[in-house]
Amino acid sequence: MGNQPIIIRRSLFGLVGLILVGLLIAGFIYGLAYFLHTQNPRDTTPIAILQLMGVVVLISTAVTAIVYNLHSMTLNDSGVTIKNWGSLFFSSETHCDWNEIEDLNVQRGGPLAFVGGYGNLLIQTAGTETNLRFNYCPRPEYWRDYIDQRSESAPELVRDV
Incomplete structure (x- = not known):
């Protein structure tokens, strides 16, 4: 990337x-x-x-x-970061590495979401990691496929058993 x-x-x-x-x-x-x-x-x-x-x-x-408009999803070399804003002064940020991604789903909110080309992108992560959700994502199927392809090429996650 x-x-x-x-x-x-x-x-x-x-x-x-x-x-x-x-x-x-x-x-x-x-x-x-x-x-x-x-x-x-x-x-x-x-x-x-x-x-x-x-x-x-x-x-x-x-x-x-x-x-x-401040809400964002950032894709970089280390993984996916989603920044959500509760107000002008308070935000929360969640991150997962590429190799922690297990499943990706898209949810559409009805006909307006389909016509408007947006939906909710859900990123399910490995184990006890926090799942990520990006609401009102433009072209969610495109980004789901992009993230899926990128996560499959990431090095395998090594966990202690």
């Missing part, structure tokens, strides 16, 4: 869906504020509260989109 790691980010299809949902909710809130303003222009308190709610939804959508 060389010295250059391959970094795979989550599917852009899921990111676009996330942003669209946030914009739809914010649009509904701002539409409601406009409607209330046309009904009673003198009562500004509910309108101000709704506008604040719209801003909160837009900021939350932006932060969620950033966190979504």
Whole structure:
């Protein structure tokens, strides 16, 4: 594979869906504020509260989109590393060597996942090692086959019996 790691980010299809949902909710809130303003222009308190709610939804959508895009799977000479983010400040990282991989599975989440070309990639490891899971993986069958081929060519794992 060389010295250059391959970094795979989550599917852009899921990111676009996330942003669209946030914009739809914010649009509904701002539409409601406009409607209330046309009904009673003198009562500004509910309108101000709704506008604040719209801003909160837009900021939350932006932060969620950033966190979504931070998740990654890195393939390098030593093995597979998956980094998951719980928020902007907290992440967890799991790693397995190529020779620890025992089985690879792809799960699709329905017709949208099929059309969007993404799925969940599950990497089962040897023994008591932690299994890895990369959700919203773009082209999961391609990466499953790539990892499978790479793990088969890795030196055999030696364990004490």
